[in-house]
Amino acid sequence: NAGVMQNPRHLVRRRGQEARLRCSPMKGHSHVYWYRQLPEEGLKFMVYLQKENIIDESGMPKERFSAEFPKEGPSILRIQQVVRGDSAAYFCASSPTPQGRYFGPGTRLTVT
Amino acid sequence: GQQVMQIPQYQHVQEGEDFTTYCNSSTTLSNIQWYKQRPGGHPVFLIQLVKSGEVKKQKRLTFQFGEAKKNSSLHITATQTTDVGTYFCAGLEATDSWGKLQFGAGTQVVVTP
Numbered sequence: 001n002a003g004v005m006q007n008p009r010h011l012v013r014r015r016g017q018e019a020r021l022r023c024s025p026m027k028g029h030s031h032v033y034w035y036r037q038l039p040e041e042g043l044k045f046m047v048y049l050q051k052e053n054i055i056d057e058s059g060m061p062k063e064r065f066s067a068e069f070p071k072e073g074p075s076i077l078r079i080q081q082v083v084r085g086d087s088a089a090y091f092c093a094s095s096p097t098p099q100g101r102y103f104g105p106g107t108r109l110t111v112t
Numbered sequence: 113g114q115q116v117m118q119i120p121q122y123q124h125v126q127e128g129e130d131f132t133t134y135c136n137s138s139t140t141l142s143n144i145q146w147y148k149q150r151p152g153g154h155p156v157f158l159i160q161l162v163k164s165g166e167v168k169k170q171k172r173l174t175f176q177f178g179e180a181k182k183n184s185s186l187h188i189t190a191t192q193t194t195d196v197g198t199y200f201c202a203g204l205e206a207t208d209s210w211g212k213l214q215f216g217a218g219t220q221v222v223v224t225p
Binding site: 033106 | 147153154156157202213214215216217218220
Protein backbone atom coordinates (compact mmCIF):
# COMPACT_ATOMS: atom_id res chain seq x y z
CA ASN A 1 0.00 0.00 0.00
CA ALA A 2 1.70 3.14 -1.19
CA GLY A 3 1.85 6.01 1.24
CA VAL A 4 0.52 9.49 0.73
CA MET A 5 2.01 10.92 -2.43
CA GLN A 6 2.65 14.55 -3.13
CA ASN A 7 4.01 16.23 -6.20
CA PRO A 8 5.96 18.09 -7.07
CA ARG A 9 8.39 17.68 -4.19
CA HIS A 10 9.98 21.03 -4.94
CA LEU A 11 8.35 23.91 -6.75
CA VAL A 12 9.84 27.27 -7.67
CA ARG A 13 7.55 30.07 -8.75
CA ARG A 14 8.09 33.73 -9.48
CA ARG A 15 5.95 36.27 -7.69
CA GLY A 16 2.55 36.54 -9.35
CA GLN A 17 2.53 33.02 -10.79
CA GLU A 18 0.22 30.22 -9.77
CA ALA A 19 1.28 27.21 -7.75
CA ARG A 20 -0.55 23.88 -7.92
CA LEU A 21 0.23 21.26 -5.34
CA ARG A 22 -1.10 17.73 -5.69
CA CYS A 23 -1.83 15.11 -3.09
CA SER A 24 -2.87 11.51 -3.64
CA PRO A 25 -4.10 9.99 -0.38
CA MET A 26 -3.43 6.46 0.69
CA LYS A 27 -5.73 3.89 -0.85
CA GLY A 28 -8.98 3.73 1.04
CA HIS A 29 -8.49 7.08 2.77
CA SER A 30 -11.29 9.54 2.18
CA HIS A 31 -10.12 12.31 4.54
CA VAL A 32 -7.47 14.75 3.31
CA TYR A 33 -5.84 17.57 5.23
CA TRP A 34 -3.45 20.28 4.11
CA TYR A 35 -0.92 21.87 6.45
CA ARG A 36 1.66 24.60 5.97
CA GLN A 37 4.99 24.64 7.73
CA LEU A 38 7.26 27.65 7.80
CA PRO A 39 10.97 27.08 8.53
CA GLU A 40 11.61 26.23 12.18
CA GLU A 41 7.89 26.29 12.94
CA GLY A 42 5.10 23.83 13.57
CA LEU A 43 2.35 22.69 11.29
CA LYS A 44 -0.54 25.05 10.66
CA PHE A 45 -3.84 23.55 9.62
CA MET A 46 -5.20 24.91 6.37
CA VAL A 47 -8.10 22.83 5.12
CA TYR A 48 -9.88 19.51 5.61
CA LEU A 49 -11.61 17.84 2.68
CA GLN A 50 -13.52 14.71 1.89
CA LYS A 51 -14.36 13.62 -1.62
CA GLU A 52 -15.99 16.58 -3.42
CA ASN A 53 -16.54 18.42 -0.12
CA ILE A 54 -14.66 21.04 1.85
CA ILE A 55 -15.35 20.24 5.50
CA ASP A 56 -13.30 22.94 7.18
CA GLU A 57 -11.27 25.67 5.51
CA SER A 58 -10.85 27.87 8.55
CA GLY A 59 -7.06 27.78 8.22
CA MET A 60 -6.98 28.92 4.62
CA PRO A 61 -6.21 32.54 3.75
CA LYS A 62 -9.36 34.11 2.36
CA GLU A 63 -7.74 35.22 -0.86
CA ARG A 64 -5.57 33.46 -3.45
CA PHE A 65 -5.80 30.02 -1.81
CA SER A 66 -8.23 27.29 -2.79
CA ALA A 67 -8.42 23.54 -2.41
CA GLU A 68 -10.39 20.73 -3.92
CA PHE A 69 -10.68 16.97 -3.69
CA PRO A 70 -12.58 15.79 -6.75
CA LYS A 71 -14.38 12.52 -7.13
CA GLU A 72 -11.57 11.27 -9.34
CA GLY A 73 -7.95 12.25 -9.04
CA PRO A 74 -5.77 13.87 -6.41
CA SER A 75 -6.52 16.69 -4.05
CA ILE A 76 -5.22 20.03 -5.32
CA LEU A 77 -4.07 23.02 -3.31
CA ARG A 78 -3.94 26.08 -5.56
CA ILE A 79 -2.20 29.30 -4.72
CA GLN A 80 -2.79 32.14 -7.14
CA GLN A 81 -0.50 35.14 -7.57
CA VAL A 82 2.10 33.78 -5.18
CA VAL A 83 4.07 36.13 -2.96
CA ARG A 84 7.37 35.59 -1.10
CA GLY A 85 5.48 34.91 2.12
CA ASP A 86 3.92 31.82 0.54
CA SER A 87 7.32 30.10 0.55
CA ALA A 88 6.93 27.14 2.87
CA ALA A 89 6.58 23.40 3.01
CA TYR A 90 3.04 22.24 2.31
CA PHE A 91 2.12 18.85 3.71
CA CYS A 92 -0.86 16.78 2.86
CA ALA A 93 -2.12 14.11 5.22
CA SER A 94 -4.78 11.47 4.72
CA SER A 95 -6.74 9.26 7.01
CA PRO A 96 -9.40 6.55 6.86
CA THR A 97 -11.15 8.28 9.75
CA PRO A 98 -11.10 11.86 11.03
CA GLN A 99 -8.62 10.77 13.71
CA GLY A 100 -5.25 9.60 12.47
CA ARG A 101 -2.89 11.32 10.10
CA TYR A 102 -0.52 9.87 7.54
CA PHE A 103 1.62 12.61 6.10
CA GLY A 104 3.02 12.84 2.62
CA PRO A 105 6.60 13.93 1.90
CA GLY A 106 5.53 17.52 1.33
CA THR A 107 5.98 20.10 -1.41
CA ARG A 108 8.60 22.72 -0.75
CA LEU A 109 7.47 25.91 -2.44
CA THR A 110 9.96 28.67 -3.09
CA VAL A 111 8.76 31.99 -4.42
CA THR A 112 11.45 34.11 -6.04
CA GLY B 113 -9.40 29.01 20.43
CA GLN B 114 -7.43 26.00 21.45
CA GLN B 115 -3.68 26.44 21.87
CA VAL B 116 -1.05 23.76 22.25
CA MET B 117 2.27 24.76 23.76
CA GLN B 118 5.43 22.70 23.76
CA ILE B 119 8.54 23.15 25.84
CA PRO B 120 11.40 23.30 25.44
CA GLN B 121 11.67 24.63 21.90
CA TYR B 122 15.20 23.27 21.61
CA GLN B 123 16.86 20.39 23.41
CA HIS B 124 20.57 19.67 23.17
CA VAL B 125 21.32 16.24 24.56
CA GLN B 126 24.51 14.29 25.04
CA GLU B 127 24.28 10.82 23.58
CA GLY B 128 23.23 8.41 26.31
CA GLU B 129 21.40 11.00 28.40
CA ASP B 130 17.66 11.16 29.05
CA PHE B 131 15.35 14.07 28.32
CA THR B 132 11.69 15.01 28.46
CA THR B 133 9.58 17.28 26.29
CA TYR B 134 6.27 18.65 27.50
CA CYS B 135 3.02 19.55 25.81
CA ASN B 136 0.24 21.67 27.33
CA SER B 137 -3.17 22.45 25.95
CA SER B 138 -5.37 25.39 26.88
CA THR B 139 -8.43 23.13 26.61
CA THR B 140 -9.34 19.56 27.51
CA LEU B 141 -8.39 17.07 24.83
CA SER B 142 -10.11 13.93 23.64
CA ASN B 143 -6.75 12.54 22.59
CA ILE B 144 -3.21 13.60 21.93
CA GLN B 145 -0.86 12.41 19.22
CA TRP B 146 2.91 12.60 18.90
CA TYR B 147 4.84 12.91 15.67
CA LYS B 148 8.52 12.95 14.78
CA GLN B 149 9.96 14.91 11.89
CA ARG B 150 13.52 14.34 10.79
CA PRO B 151 15.39 17.29 9.25
CA GLY B 152 14.11 17.74 5.72
CA GLY B 153 11.48 15.07 6.22
CA HIS B 154 7.80 14.87 6.95
CA PRO B 155 5.95 14.25 10.21
CA VAL B 156 5.67 10.58 11.09
CA PHE B 157 2.98 9.42 13.50
CA LEU B 158 4.42 7.90 16.67
CA ILE B 159 1.53 7.29 19.02
CA GLN B 160 -1.93 8.32 20.17
CA LEU B 161 -3.03 8.61 23.81
CA VAL B 162 -6.71 8.60 24.66
CA LYS B 163 -7.28 7.78 28.32
CA SER B 164 -6.68 10.04 31.29
CA GLY B 165 -3.35 9.14 32.91
CA GLU B 166 -2.43 6.78 30.10
CA VAL B 167 1.19 5.75 29.73
CA LYS B 168 2.56 4.03 26.65
CA LYS B 169 6.06 2.87 25.86
CA GLN B 170 7.85 2.37 22.58
CA LYS B 171 11.32 0.99 23.30
CA ARG B 172 13.20 3.98 24.78
CA LEU B 173 10.25 6.37 24.38
CA THR B 174 7.65 6.81 27.12
CA PHE B 175 4.51 8.82 26.43
CA GLN B 176 2.17 10.05 29.13
CA PHE B 177 -1.24 11.73 29.05
CA GLY B 178 -2.14 13.86 32.06
CA GLU B 179 -4.98 13.09 34.42
CA ALA B 180 -6.86 16.20 33.35
CA LYS B 181 -6.23 15.41 29.68
CA LYS B 182 -4.68 18.82 29.12
CA ASN B 183 -1.02 17.90 29.07
CA SER B 184 1.32 15.22 27.84
CA SER B 185 4.98 14.34 27.95
CA LEU B 186 7.49 12.37 25.94
CA HIS B 187 10.50 10.97 27.77
CA ILE B 188 13.42 9.47 25.88
CA THR B 189 16.00 7.42 27.73
CA ALA B 190 19.58 6.76 26.62
CA THR B 191 19.35 9.16 23.70
CA GLN B 192 20.88 8.02 20.43
CA THR B 193 21.88 10.00 17.34
CA THR B 194 18.90 8.45 15.56
CA ASP B 195 16.64 10.41 17.92
CA VAL B 196 17.59 13.65 16.17
CA GLY B 197 14.58 15.52 14.83
CA THR B 198 11.63 17.62 15.89
CA TYR B 199 8.96 16.08 18.06
CA PHE B 200 5.46 17.49 17.74
CA CYS B 201 2.48 16.90 19.92
CA ALA B 202 -0.96 17.43 18.41
CA GLY B 203 -4.13 17.68 20.41
CA LEU B 204 -7.66 16.82 19.42
CA GLU B 205 -10.07 19.08 21.27
CA ALA B 206 -12.74 17.25 23.25
CA THR B 207 -15.53 19.37 21.79
CA ASP B 208 -14.34 19.05 18.22
CA SER B 209 -16.71 17.23 15.90
CA TRP B 210 -14.42 16.15 13.10
CA GLY B 211 -10.96 15.98 14.48
CA LYS B 212 -9.09 19.21 13.91
CA LEU B 213 -5.63 18.48 15.24
CA GLN B 214 -3.84 21.44 16.79
CA PHE B 215 -0.09 21.05 16.55
CA GLY B 216 2.42 22.43 18.98
CA ALA B 217 5.47 24.25 17.67
CA GLY B 218 7.65 21.23 18.36
CA THR B 219 10.79 20.43 20.31
CA GLN B 220 13.87 20.32 18.13
CA VAL B 221 16.30 17.72 19.46
CA VAL B 222 20.01 17.81 18.72
CA VAL B 223 22.16 14.93 19.91
CA THR B 224 25.89 15.30 20.38
CA PRO B 225 28.02 12.14 20.35
